[in-house]
Amino acid sequence: MNQQIQQRDGYGQLALDLLAKAKRSGATEADIIIADGETFSVQVRLGAVDRLTKAREKRLGLRVFVGKRSASTSTSDFSVESLNHLVGETCTLAKAVVEDQVSGLPVADQMAGEIPDFDLYDSTRLNTEQQIELAKRVEAAAMSTDERVTNSEGGDFDSSSGRVVLGNSHGFLGEYQSSSFSMSVSPIATDPETGAMQRDSWYAVQRKFAKLDSPEAVGLEAARRTVRKLGARKVATQRVPVVLDPEMAGSLMGNLCGAVSGYALYKGASFLAGQLDKPLAPDYVTVYDDGRVVGGLGSRPFDGEGLPTRRTTVVERGVLKSYLLDTYSGRKLGLASTGNASRSVGENPSVGPTNFYLAPGTKTVQDIIKTVKQGLYVTDLIGFGINMVTGDYSRGAAGFWIEGGELAYPVEEITIAGNLKEMFAGIEMIGNDLVFRGRITSPTVKIAEMMVAGN
Amino acid sequence: MGDLVQLKSFGLTESEVFGALGRVKVRDVDYADLYFESCVSESVSMEESLVKRATKSVSQGVGVRATAGEKTGFAYSDELTKKDLELAADTARYIANSPGGTNTVPVPVHHRPTRDLYPIDRTQAEVATAERVSLLNAIDVEARRYDPRIKNVMASFNTEYKVVMVATSEGTLVGDVQPLSRLQVTCIAEENGQRQAGSFGGGGRVGFQFYYEGDRYLRFAREAAREAILNLSAVEAPAGVMPVVLGGGWPGILLHEAIGHGLEADFNRKKTSAFSNLLGKRVASDVCTIVDDGTLPGRRGSLNMDDEGTPTGRTMLIEQGILRGYITDKLNARLMGIPLTGNGRRESYQSVVLPRMTNTFMLAGTSDPEEIIRSVDRGLYAVSFGGGQVDITNGKFVFSASEAYLIEGGKVTRPVKGATLIGSGPDILTKVSMVGHDLKLDEGIGTCGKDGQSVPVGVGLPTIRIDEITVGGTQR
Numbered sequence: 007m008n009q010q011i012q013q014r015d016g017y018g019q020l021a022l023d024l025l026a027k028a029k030r031s032g033a034t035e036a037d038i039i040i041a042d043g044e045t046f047s048v049q050v051r052l053g054a055v056d057r058l059t060k061a062r063e064k065r066l067g068l069r070v071f072v073g074k075r076s077a078s079t080s081t082s083d084f085s086v087e088s089l090n091h092l093v094g095e096t097c098t099l100a101k102a103v104v105e106d107q108v109s110g111l112p113v114a115d116q117m118a119g120e121i122p123d124f125d126l127y128d129s130t131r132l133n134t135e136q137q138i139e140l141a142k143r144v145e146a147a148a149m150s151t152d153e154r155v156t157n158s159e160g161g162d163f164d165s166s167s168g169r170v171v172l173g174n175s176h177g178f179l180g181e182y183q184s185s186s187f188s189m190s191v192s193p194i195a196t197d198p199e200t201g202a203m204q205r206d207s208w209y210a211v212q213r214k215f216a217k218l219d220s221p222e223a224v225g226l227e228a229a230r231r232t233v234r235k236l237g238a239r240k241v242a243t244q245r246v247p248v249v250l251d252p253e254m255a256g257s258l259m260g261n262l263c264g265a266v267s268g269y270a271l272y273k274g275a276s277f278l279a280g281q282l283d284k285p286l287a288p289d290y291v292t293v294y295d296d297g298r299v300v301g302g303l304g305s306r307p308f309d310g311e312g313l314p315t316r317r318t319t320v321v322e323r324g325v326l327k328s329y330l331l332d333t334y335s336g337r338k339l340g341l342a343s344t345g346n347a348s349r350s351v352g353e354n355p356s357v358g359p360t361n362f363y364l365a366p367g368t369k370t371v372q373d374i375i376k377t378v379k380q381g382l383y384v385t386d387l388i389g390f391g392i393n394m395v396t397g398d399y400s401r402g403a404a405g406f407w408i409e410g411g412e413l414a415y416p417v418e419e420i421t422i423a424g425n426l427k428e429m430f431a432g433i434e435m436i437g438n439d440l441v442f443r444g445r446i447t448s449p450t451v452k453i454a455e456m457m458v459a460g461n
Numbered sequence: 462m463g464d465l466v467q468l469k470s471f472g473l474t475e476s477e478v479f480g481a482l483g484r485v486k487v488r489d490v491d492y493a494d495l496y497f498e499s500c501v502s503e504s505v506s507m508e509e510s511l512v513k514r515a516t517k518s519v520s521q522g523v524g525v526r527a528t529a530g531e532k533t534g535f536a537y538s539d540e541l542t543k544k545d546l547e548l549a550a551d552t553a554r555y556i557a558n559s560p561g562g563t564n565t566v567p568v569p570v571h572h573r574p575t576r577d578l579y580p581i582d583r584t585q586a587e588v589a590t591a592e593r594v595s596l597l598n599a600i601d602v603e604a605r606r607y608d609p610r611i612k613n614v615m616a617s618f619n620t621e622y623k624v625v626m627v628a629t630s631e632g633t634l635v636g637d638v639q640p641l642s643r644l645q646v647t648c649i650a651e652e653n654g655q656r657q658a659g660s661f662g663g664g665g666r667v668g669f670q671f672y673y674e675g676d677r678y679l680r681f682a683r684e685a686a687r688e689a690i691l692n693l694s695a696v697e698a699p700a701g702v703m704p705v706v707l708g709g710g711w712p713g714i715l716l717h718e719a720i721g722h723g724l725e726a727d728f729n730r731k732k733t734s735a736f737s738n739l740l741g742k743r744v745a746s747d748v749c750t751i752v753d754d755g756t757l758p759g760r761r762g763s764l765n766m767d768d769e770g771t772p773t774g775r776t777m778l779i780e781q782g783i784l785r786g787y788i789t790d791k792l793n794a795r796l797m798g799i800p801l802t803g804n805g806r807r808e809s810y811q812s813v814v815l816p817r818m819t820n821t822f823m824l825a826g827t828s829d830p831e832e833i834i835r836s837v838d839r840g841l842y843a844v845s846f847g848g849g850q851v852d853i854t855n856g857k858f859v860f861s862a863s864e865a866y867l868i869e870g871g872k873v874t875r876p877v878k879g880a881t882l883i884g885s886g887p888d889i890l891t892k893v894s895m896v897g898h899d900l901k902l903d904e905g906i907g908t909c910g911k912d913g914q915s916v917p918v919g920v921g922l923p924t925i926r927i928d929e930i931t932v933g934g935t936q937r
Contacts, residue, residue, distance in 0.1 A: 051731070057533045057813065060552045063522075064539060080518040082539035092519075099515045102590035103505070106513040134555055159733055194733055194854055205733065205854035238855075243701040243937065273508060274613055274649050274656055352518040389859035390848035391881035391933065395649065395658040400698070400881040400933040402850070402859035419857050421881050421933025423700065457935045459700035459883075 017042075018181065020084075021173035024068065024093060029175065031097045033070040035111045036175045037311070040066045041351050043168020048134075050141040051160040052149075058134070067351035070096045074105040080352025108337035111311070114176040116343075118308035125301045126184040127167070130215040137163045140189060140221055147225025148193040148208075152233050159192035159205065161225070165215075170306075172349075178312045186303075187215045191225055195232045204235040206386075211443065213301050231385070234406075238416035240460040241407055247381035248422055248456045249374055249408070252439055254384045255448035259364055261426055262293065263446055264394055266320055266328075267357040268335025268346075277397035277427060278326065286326045287430040290367060293321035295330060297345060297360030304361040304445035310349025315360055318344045330357050364448040367436030371450045374435045376411040382458055383408055384422065397426035403458075420460040429453050468626060468634070471497045471521075473541065478628045484550045485527050486630040489557040492791060493527040496768060497541075497626040498810040505590060506617035507597040510605075515590055524810040527553030528792050537811050575772070578666065578758045578765055579640060585668030586622050586640040593618050596644075596672060600682040604648050607686035610693070612656075613649040614682070618642070618672075627770040635770040640666055641761065641917060643906060646681050650689035657695075659688025660863070663904030665761045665919075681904075688845065688864050691876050698865065698880035698934025704837045705882065705927045706868065708844035709830075709901030713920030716751055716821050717909065718849040718858040719886040720744070724778055724786075725804075725816045725911075726793035728853050735856030735887050736784065744784045745890030748826050751779040753788055755803060755819030761905040762820035762919030769805040769814055776802045778821075779890070790816045808914035815911060822921030826896025830924035833895045835871040841932055842866045842873050843882070856886035859933075881933040889930060897924030 021038045028036040042064035049057040066089070067080040077099035081092055132140075145161030167185040172178070190209035196202070208228035210219040250258060270276035278286070297315025299305050309315055311333055318328050329339070332347035332355045348358025375383060384405040391400040400423040406413040424432075437450030468475060478495060486493040499521040506514045522539040525546065534556035538545035597616045604614040619642065626636040643664035650657050661684035665671070672678040707715060720736070728734035736744070745751070755773025757763050764773045769791050777785045789797070790805030793816055806817035834842060842865065849860030861881045866873045902921035909918040 051531070055532050055556055057535065058552050058556055059535045059537075059813065060548055061537045061811065062539075062545070062548075063537075063811070065520075076513070077515040077517075079516065080520075082520050082522065088519075095517065099517060099590060102594065103513055103515050104511050104594075106511060109513070157731070157733055159731070203733070203735065203854045205852065235855075240931075273615065274651070275615075275647075275658065279656075353516060354514055386852075388850040388852065388857070389861055389881050389883075390850070391859070391861035391879060393658070393879055395656050396878075398878050400861065400879065400935075402857065402881055402883045402933070404857070418855065419883055419885060419931065421700075421859075421883050421931065423698075423880065423933050423935045457700050457933075459931055459933045461702060461931075 017171045018179055021171055021179065024089060025173060025175050027090065027093045028068070028070050028097065031093050032072055033097055034073055035071040037069050037111060038066065038173050039349055039351055040171040041168060043166060045164065045166040046137065047162065047164040048137045048141045049160045049162050050138065050145050052158055053142060053146065055138055056160055065351040068092060068096050069354065070100050071110055072097060072100045074107055074109050075100045075103050076106070076109050077103065078352060078354050108334060111174055111176060112313050112333045112343060117176055117178040117312050118180060118314040121180050121182065121307045124298060124305045124307060126182065126213050126305060128185045128214045132165055137165065143221035144189050144191045144225045147222040148191045148228040151226055151229045154195045154198060154233050154236060155193045155229050156196040157194040159194065161191040163189045172308065172312050174312055180308050180312055182307050185213055187212055187218055189218065189221060189224055191228045193228050193232045195236055197236045204232055204238070206232040206235060211303065213303065235404065235416050238404060238418035240419050241417050241458065242461050243459045245455055245457050247378050248453045249378060249381065249383045250451045250453070251383065251385050252441065252448055252450055254387050255364065255451040256444065256446055257387055258429065258451065259362060259448045260446045261392060263359045263362050265426065266330050268329055268331040268339060269357055270394060271329055272335055272338035275395050277395060281326050282329065284326055285324050286321055287324045287433050289324040290436060291321055291324050291433055292319065292365040294318065294365065295320055295346065295359050295362045299361045302361040302442065304359060306360065309345045310347035310355045313343055313345045313347065315345045330359065332357050359445055361442065362446045363440060364436065366438050366440040366449045368438055369435055371437050371439055374437055374450055374452050375408055375413065377435065378408040378411060381408040382422065383413055399424050399426050399429065420458055422456045422458055424456045470624065471499065471626060475634070481546045482628055482630055484546065485525055485553045487554050487557055490527045490529050490553060493553065493630040494769065495628045496524040496810055498522060498623060500621060500623040502619065502621045504617060504619045505593045505597060507601060508615045509613065510601050512594045512597050522810040525549030526813065527557065529557040531796060532556040533792065533813060535813050576765060578756065578763050581640045581668045585670065586620060588669040592669065596678055600646055600678055603679045603682040604646065604686040607683050608690050610650045610652050610690060611648050611686050612651045615647045616645065618644050625768065627768065629770060633770055635766060637765050639764065642667060644672055644678060644681055645906065646685040648685045648689040650693055652693050655693060657689050657692040659685045659692060661685040661688065662906045665759050665905040666763060667759050691864065695876040695878045697936045698877040699841065699932055699936050700934040702929050702931050704840035705930050705932065706834055706837060706840065706842045707922060707925050707927065709897065709899050709922055709924050711903040711920065712843060712846055713822050713903060713922035714846050714849050714860050716823060716922065717818060717918065717920050718851045718860055719884065719889050720751065720778065721818045721821045722851050722853055723856060723886050724788060726787040726789040726797060727816055729787050730793050730797050734853050739784050739887065742784055743782050744887050745779050745782040746893050747782040748896045749779055749782050749890050749893050750824040752777055752824065753818050753821045757820055760820050760902065760919045761907060761917045762818065764819065767803045767805045768807045771801055771803040771805060773803040773819060788816050788818065790814050806916050808916055812914045815914065817911065817916055818909060818918050820902065820919035820921065822900065822902060823896065823923060825898050825900035825923045828895040828897050830897040830899050833897055833924050833926045834868060834873060836895065836926060837868045838870060840868045842868050851886065857883065858886055859883045877934065882930050883933060884930045889927065892928045893925050894928050895926040899923050
């Protein structure tokens with residue numbers, strides 16, 4: 007192991023040096039995370055470059071335990087003097103808080119051994135002209151397909167890459183690299199009769215440049231999503247079936263993800279507290295969190311504490327089978343970590359998803375809409391009207407009114423309301439259209455009934 | 462306040478800084494600036510009656526920006542090396558299609574902000590961790606004493622001490638020290654297996670003693686506990702269009718979402734805002750006068766100068782119902798040929814400048830708040846809110862009530878569960894029929910997100926009556 011470390015560049019050695027220094031300053035345990043990376047982002051608007059951003063950044067986070075007391079610090083200043091000061095200061099800070107009986111690093115023998123390669127890194131580097139060209143193409147595609155697309159918030163192309171080094175006083179030292187390439191465009195369409203405007207957007211994001219959709223495909227989809235909103239109106243207040251498109255069903259999965267987070271649960275701040283092994287949804291509902299998907303946007307070889315990631319079945323055939331936990335929240339609940347520690351440098355670990363998704367069903371979206379006589383197809387949700395303690399749910403919505411099994415006309419300025427428990431229990435159908443566009447994803451979902459408030 | 466003393470704290474000399482600017486401001490670049498920032502943030506938090514977490518974070522860096530026409534070139538770095546400045550210069554040069562080289566910028570003129578809206582002694586900004594811990598412990602005791610049904614109290618106290626320095630190609634060098642703090646309390650109440658939460662908080666560009674004035678910290682604890690207990694007895698909220706009375710203070714988030722974002726100059730220059738082309742037109746009833754004011758002492762949204770070094774001001778947005786102005790940064794003011802309002806803000810050296818709100822509020826009217834409630838036969842009285850959001854282009858906005866009551870027969874009756882209110886920005890204020898004489902500013906908790914950047918803001922509102930807005934409850 008020593009041989010291996012000496013071959014690393016400075017960050018691995020830096021982590022080991024600081025861990026040793028922390029021990030000498032009174033820390034009984036410690037861990038260090040070092041992240042660095044570079045980003046390049048291009049925004050084009052109406053065919054001309056609007057903004058170029060380039061940056062390199064690095065950050066180091068230190069967490070120490072002095073017995074059962076702990077504190078975390080972070081800095082972007084890597085000078086020896088500043089880092090020495092940081093170690094001393096962190097130990098002092100830890101001594102100022104109270105003992106917390108369950109605090110501490112994970113148990114030593116659970117640390118990730120092998121660091122698997124999930125193919126998260128692409129060494130492709132685009133030059134400025136190439137990135138500008140891609141951003142121009144995605145915007146041009148969105149602007150050229152329909153004359154009602156009259157304006158644009160711009161087309162973007164971003165690329166970034168970075169690495170994470172994590173080490174702790176158990177002797178764990180791990181490192182991985184990752185990259186990301188993304189493009190998006192937000193066209194604006196104008197209603198030729200009323201002059202009313204609508205905006206929507208579409209995007210693609212991948213760890214590998216070669217796997218991105220073409221700019222033309224992304225632009226075309228953005229235009230389609232925008233133009234179809236023209237002429238939107240309100241509907242009357244009524245209780246109807248609600249179909250969530252994959253993006254919005256994904257936001258519902260995001261709510262589930264928040265509710266099964268160990269921190270919300272042990273604080274009594276989740277409506278799913280005490281619901282483990284109890285039915286949450288019908289038996290065709292299965293939800294996974296899988297940190298080991300090759301090339302996955304949420305994949306990582308080890309979590310924010312150095313524990314191996316895994317595939318966790320969160321909901322199995324409708325039954326809530328697992329929470330998402332790190333070491334601390336797991337200990338609070340008397341459970342083992344699920345390898346979901348998420349670490350932003352300088353913060354204490356929290357719980358975050360890896361690749362969190364609802365397993366797809368067999369129906370096409372058309373099949374699902376066909377089953378609705380009167381109802382709502384939701385393509386946009388805005389606002390923060392969700393009470394995670396009770397599950398009460400009320401958000402602004404837009405989309406399409408469904409009449410006789412078909413999308414009839416666009417709707418806006420309405421809300422959908424209910425309770426997340428009832429919404430999960432009320433999942434009636436699941437589409438076959440799962441695509442991994444982010445860390446939390448879902449196919450189309452039909453909910454039996456919700457209150458729609460409008461006129 | 463900021464001049465050479467601060468420049469020194471970044472380890473730089475004036476000639477180094479202006480030499481770098483000269484490198485960035487190549488031919489065809491209209492404007493360039495360097496934004497130096499050093500920020501120390503500290504946080505302590507409590508739950509389960511234990512203050513068990515403390516964090517501290519130190520960041521320092523520089524953002525280098527050049528604009529040419531509508532184009533912006535931007536680079537940032539946490540190190541101020543020659544290499545990083547070259548990267549910045551190359552990015553800037555690219556957008557300007559200009560050859561490299563070194564140009565001279567005017568000899569710097571030092572501008573000190575002529576006032577200090579937050580003159581806080583550094584010892585008041587950097588209090589010992591032990592004092593922060595005892596503040597949180599006292600909050601726990603107070604909230605639990607309020608009612609035995611309070612089962613958990615979560616509180617956090619965050620401070621930030623930011624030193625900034627802006628050097629511009631106009632030849633100005635100006636700096637500011639921007640302290641900021643916030644105390645946040647959340648209580649969980651439980652009764653018969655049912656749980657509810659209540660939250661309260663506040664702060665500003667204030668020193669530590671602010672939280673002890675009039676036992677403010679204990680009031681925050683009681684307010685959070687009160688809201689949690691109240692919500693235990695809340696009934697389902699109504700659904701549909703009805704009159705809504707908004708209480709004073711934080712419900713001013715209505716203004717922030719419904720009109721504030723829509724009046725930011727960038728969206729209007731690009732004509733992507735529902736308010737584009739409405740200057741001089743009626744967008745509210747004549748009882749509505751709304752301003753954005755960055756000059757209120759000690760307020761969370763206040764600044765001596767914005768992040769381009771422009772002194773903040775008070776901007777009339779809507780005067781007796783008529784749209785009067787947009788809020789601007791340098792780029793958009795120049796391109797639109799409209800006044801510079803001192804609203805160019807950025808989250809940090811890692812972010813570009815955007816026109817952003819400061820403290821946005823409606824001026825007091827003449828109605829008696831109680832008379833406003835009496836005027837409603839059946840509706841909603843909403844006094845506290847969570848977050849809000851707006852779609853700039855179609856103008857539809859939402860904001861979600863966290864404490865609200867039914868109004869029945871002119872009287873405030875039962876508490877109702879949280880519900881989202883949805884309306885249309887250019888239209889909603891035309892439905893404001895009464896404005897109270899009780900203008901209140903919020904307690905200092907607001908954070909506004911735009912383009913992935915968060916900045917602290919304030920809002921304010923007197924009690925107002927909105928004749929009709931859609932309430933997103935579950936009951937007919």
